Amino acid sequence: MLSRMLSRRGPVETWYHAQPDRTFVIETRQDVRPILERNKTLQTANDGFDRRRDLARVASIPVVVQYEWLKRYGVNIFDPDQEKAVRRLLNDPEWRYLRTSEIHL
Numbered sequence: 001m002l003s004r005m006l007s008r009r010g011p012v013e014t015w016y017h018a019q020p021d022r023t024f025v026i027e028t029r030q031d032v033r034p035i036l037e038r039n040k041t042l043q044t045a046n047d048g049f050d051r052r053r054d055l056a057r058v059a060s061i062p063v064v065v066q067y068e069w070l071k072r073y074g075v076n077i078f079d080p081d082q083e084k085a086v087r088r089l090l091n092d093p094e095w096r097y098l099r100t101s102e103i104h105l
Contacts, residue, residue, distance in 0.1 A: 012063050030064040042100035058105060059090050059098045 002018040006026075011034075017025040039060050061069075061077060069075045075085045087105040089095055 028064055028067055030062050032062040032064060035060055035062050036097045039097050039100050043102055056101070058101045058103065060100055061098050065095075065098065 001020065002016075004016055006014045006016050008014075011030050013029045015027040015029065017027060019025060042057070042060075066077055069077065069089060073085065073089065075082050075089060077086050090099060091105055
């Protein structure tokens with residue numbers, strides 16, 4: 001099986017994998033540990049979250065998770081019409097370390 005990196009943009013790598021049946025797979029890789037560790041730190045270091053503010057950070061979502069949500073759930077975090085679905089996922093305990101605040105959305 002032939003594999004090679006197609007691109008690297010910051011911490012995100014895109015790989016090409018040729019399969020024996022003459023098909024191929026495109027894989028996106030990212031080390032999410034630094035982002036998740038930072039999110040955990042921010043959760044405990046209350047940044048003064050207040051719903052009355054115009055903008056407040058509530059999450060930091062790695063690119064590979066954005067792709068996973070799009071593939072698995074059909075949720076595009078950049079689509080304003082899918083805000084409820086994004087909130088539902090961010091409130092799900094499975095994805096809690098994407099959150100930078102303990103506030104329920």
